[in-house]
Structure formats: C-alpha cells, structure tokens
Amino acid sequence: MTGKIKRTVLFAITAAVSLLQAASAGQDNLLKNGNFSAAGEDGVPEGWDYRTKGHGSVKVLEESGKKYVSLSIVNSPEDCFIQQTVPINPDTKPPRMRLSVTYRHRDIQPGEKGYQSGKIQARFVKNGKETGGWIDMASLKGTSGGWITVTREAQVPSDADGLMLRLGFYVTKAG
Numbered sequence: 001m002t003g004k005i006k007r008t009v010l011f012a013i014t015a016a017v018s019l020l021q022a023a024s025a026g027q028d029n030l031l032k033n034g035n036f037s038a039a040g041e042d043g044v045p046e047g048w049d050y051r052t053k054g055h056g057s058v059k060v061l062e063e064s065g066k067k068y069v070s071l072s073i074v075n076s077p078e079d080c081f082i083q084q085t086v087p088i089n090p091d092t093k094p095p096r097m098r099l100s101v102t103y104r105h106r107d108i109q110p111g112e113k114g115y116q117s118g119k120i121q122a123r124f125v126k127n128g129k130e131t132g133g134w135i136d137m138a139s140l141k142g143t144s145g146g147w148i149t150v151t152r153e154a155q156v157p158s159d160a161d162g163l164m165l166r167l168g169f170y171v172t173k174a175g
Contacts (some may be wrong), residue, residue, distance in 0.1 A: 030086045031165065036060045036067040045069055048082045056080025056169070073169055077111055081168020085125060088161055097163060100151040105140045108169070116171040117141050120150070124160035132157050 029035075032047030043059035044050040048069075050058050056073045058080070073080045099122050110117040118140025124132050135154050156163075 031084055036069045045082065048084050050082050052080040053078060058082060069167075071168055077116070077171040079168070079170055081119075081166055081170075083164055083166040083168075085128075085162045085164040088124075088156065088163060090161060093156055093160070095156060096153050097156055098151060098153050099135065099137060099163075099165070100149065101137050101165075101167070102147055102149045103138065103140070103167075104144045104147045106143045108140050108142060110141050111171045113171075118169050120167050122152075122154065122163055122165050124154075124157050125162040125164050126157075126159045127161065130164070131160055 033045050036045045038046040039060035040046060042050075043057070045058075045060055052073075056071065056078060058069060058071050060067055060069050062068075069082065071080055071082065101120050103120060105118055108118045118138075120137035120140070122135040122137065123130050135152060137150050137152060138148070
C-alpha cells in the first residue's frame with residue numbers, strides 16, 4: 001500500500017456506561033449492544049451510529065470468544081467513529097455515572113492539532129444537543145501494548161437527559 005497507512009483502533013466495551021448505584025437497580029450496562037454481540041451486514045454494531053468522512057470501515061470481530069469492534073481508516077486526513085447516546089431518566093437521574101471502556105490500538109499517527117488522534121470520549125446531552133465539555137477517556141496515538149481498561153466517574157449535569165459515548169478517529173494523518 002504505497003502512500004497509505006491503515007490505522008486501527010479496537011474496542012471491547014463490557015460495562016461502558018453504568019450508574020454508580022446500578023448494582024441495586026440490577027443494571028450494569030446502559031448501552032444497547034455494549035458488548036458488540038450483534039452487527040448488521042455492513043459491520044456496524046446494532047444500536048450504534050457510524051460516521052465517516054472518507055474511507056473508514058467498521059466491523060465486529062471475535063477473539064478468544066469475546067466480540068469487539070474494529071474501526072480502520074486508510075486515507076488521511078480522515079474521521080471515522082461510532083457513537084451511541086444513552087438516555088438518562090430525569091426522575092431517577094443519578095448524581096454521578098461510571099464510564100468504562102476496554103480498548104487497544106495500532107499505528108495511529110496524530111494530525112497537527114491536539115484533538116487530531118484516536119479518541120474515546122463521552123459528553124452529556126440535553127434534547128440531543130451537547131451540554132458541558134467532553135469527558136476524555138483516552139487519546140490514542142501509536143500502538144498500545146495490549147488491551148487497556150479505563151474507568152472514569154462523571155458528575156451528571158442537572159439539565160442532562162442523555163450521555164453520548166463516541167469512539168474513533170479525528171483527522172489523523174498518514175506517515
């Protein structure tokens with residue numbers, strides 16, 4: 001592949017978004033298809049929205065009996081990501097939420113600006129519009145040595161009615 005480098009980021013989300021008091025509610029994962037067990041013929045995990053501004057690809061794969069999603073881009077600069085918004089019930093809204101993601105990545109070369117890399121982010125929303133800043137879970141560059149799990153706790157804004165989780169690339173460049 002002359003002049004083109006394929007960069008890949010792999011996500012295995014097992015308990016990606018949960019309420020801190022989820023154990024008492026008997027609910028561990030608020031994401032639909034958070035374990036990527038189901039995918040459409042196009043490779044996009046069911047319940048997830050896929051977007052690309054180029055030649056990105058997404059597919060669900062399996063390793064050691066566990067499913068994960070693979071996002072790849074070939075041309076650059078390019079965006080490619082999946083996202084899902086989890087509704088938050090205003091009547092039972094918790095003060096805090098726990099976000100957890102497991103990932104690994106390979107050959108990610110960042111762009112000129114700080115945000116131009118692989119990213120795992122979350123953001124609270126109100127009526128479908130973003131509210132508050134991004135919650136950075138990970139900024140991905142280079143190659144990871146293996147699977148990495150990151151967990152964050154976030155204060156839920158009083159006006160939030162959802163939480164968007166986004167996984168992917170932002171204008172990464174070829175080497």
